[in-house]
Amino acid sequence: MGAARKLNVVSIQDKPAKVRVNLRAKPHRKIDMHQLPFVGRDHAQEESGGYCFWDVPFAGGFRGGLETGQAIAGMYLAHLRRVRHEKSYKLELGALIMGMMNRSPRNEEEHNSRKGQLMGFAGALDSWLRAAVDEFGEKLDTIDHEDLLAQANGGLDTKAADERFSRLLAKAGF
Structure with missing residues (x-):
């Protein structure tokens, strides 16, 4: 068997890397x-x-x-x-x-x-x-704020949110 060789890795760059500002x-x-x-x-x-x-x-x-x-x-x-x-x-x-x-x-x-x-x-x-809401936001007038509040609060429960996400992925075939 041949003798083990020790390799030293040496940088061949003379200049430090240029930092972009x-x-x-x-x-x-x-x-x-x-x-x-x-x-x-x-x-x-x-x-x-x-x-x-x-x-x-x-x-x-x-x-x-x-x-x-x-x-x-x-x-x-x-x-x-x-x-x-x-x-x-x-x-x-x-x-x-x-x-x-x-x-x-x-x-x-x-x-x-x-x-x-x-x-x-x-x-x-x-x-x-x-500007987009002013021009295209008619549907926003009919949003149920109670539903949005429930959705926001539902997202604060990690376990329940993870379960909903898993069901969504399964439904999508993942």
Whole structure:
């Protein structure tokens, strides 16, 4: 038998990895959602190795975050308009929010930046939601608020919610 060899792994990079501070355009990505400047792996890494749907540096403080969040909302809304006739991931907004919430700010400035980004993003979407409700919201006038309250309270019971979800999956064939 041959003698065991010890291998040393050595980096051949002379330069440290470049850290991106800004968002960048990504027009060559295959999936529309992945082309958005705030989706990727430049500033955050998902544990699964996939793309982060809020790949935005937590920088600029609260006021800078407001501006960034508003701009990202505009990009997202333009994306929705652009892909409205295509099959797209129906939970994109949820993925964006989860991407933001799954990231942990490392200091007070990052914490304030994230708060500003969320407020700016939500504020910009709120304006569009209000316009949509005004234009297309007739059915909202007939919503039974007692049913919605019961549904909201039902979701607060983990065991019951898990059972309902399991039944839904079984019904769908999963």
